[in-house]
Amino acid sequence: MTDNNTLHCCNNCRFYAEHYIKRDTKFIALSQGHCGHINRNVRKLIRNPQFTTDCDKWQSKELTQIEQKKSIKKLLTNIEKSLASLAEVLNNDS
Structure with a gap:
């Protein structure tokens, strides 16, 4: 947690990229994505991004x-x- 009570989870990290599917004319979020941090060798699939809080690379x-x-x-x-x-x-x- 930061001073302003923001939880350090993937879905509020600058490196998190949400995955979507296209249905008709709309895009729907899948509640999963990947980490796009430059120091990761492989894109890490993240399920339940609102609960993933153990990353040392998190940035607002x-x-x-x-x-x-x-x-x-x-x-x-x-x-x-x-x-x-x-x-x-x-x-x-x-």
Whole structure:
């Protein structure tokens, strides 16, 4: 458990990849998946991810989402600057 009472289980780990099946036009979670941690030689099948709590490689999925949002904001800022530079070049050519 962390300070904020989050259980360190697979289904809230950044490396856990849920498995799905497709039914008609929907995807349905199978309540199993695998660990995608880079230091695992073989993808470990995980059944009942909400109860698997013995992994030393666990990292918060929530923190990953926060990092992704920061990265996207930075990328969009860089794109904005690049577009402004391109617009300036195009305006100067006229």
